Amino acid sequence: MLKRNGEICQTEVPDYPGRLTATELRAYKTSVALVENQLHDLADAARAFSDVEKQIPQWRGESENAAASVLAVTGGGNTGNQWHVLKTLVKTNRSELLFCSRALEEGSEFAVFEKFDPNSAYAQAQGNPELLLTSNNPSLLLQDYVESERKMLQLVKQDLQNTVEELLAEKFPAEDNSRVVKAISARCSKCLSPAGQDVRPPKASQNVRVRF
């Protein structure tokens, strides 16, 4: 029976190979309650980008709709021919990521735009939508897009872990919260893994270091 600080390490939590004490479990539950929405958002976003990635080989820059809608551009970004929306890549409550194309003399140009709520302060100040990536090769463009979104999600994950660490230090200043942070980190990693893929490391004894 393993004990830590006089408490039995007896409780398993999702996606973490170790067991937590009652004190650690209390901190874990507090943390999860505070970041639960972000964990769901991470998982949803990872799933959406994974879906985009799977469809890349099928896309050659043709619109899913016969009449692709024209992308209205405000601000300083409206130069050259009109952009047409080929597909909505991701939609959130306040923005859409759009895969677009336009005709040029030497062929087609493709782009990913982020379209914001037109009433948002950001859109009003910076123009709307915002151009994120362009290329004349739609597959490469979408691969770059997926790659950049994955990096963004890693940034979200890292920040979520740091936020949890800060919360725990405030709420449980006298406790060693390192295992709780690792457990939350493992949960974040699971959220970012492709759907159905289990990233749980093999069961390890307390003397074996497990890297996430």
Add this chain to the structure above:
Amino acid sequence: MNGAAQVGVQPAPSGERLAYSIQESAEMLGVNYFSVYRLIQRGKLKPCRALRGKLLIPRAELLRLLKTE
């Protein structure tokens, strides 16, 4: 009108916070918080870090983005 517009037009009163969390910044800008991380990743928004590494957005950065400075 959301908080972003208020941030944009009001001078910072004394005692005003110097930096905001990602969620707060997203509210002020009127965007999803993932968009704030995208802006950081693309270098359009320069964050600072709290003691434990948590990202914060300086008030001056938000004002710059909203073109009020």
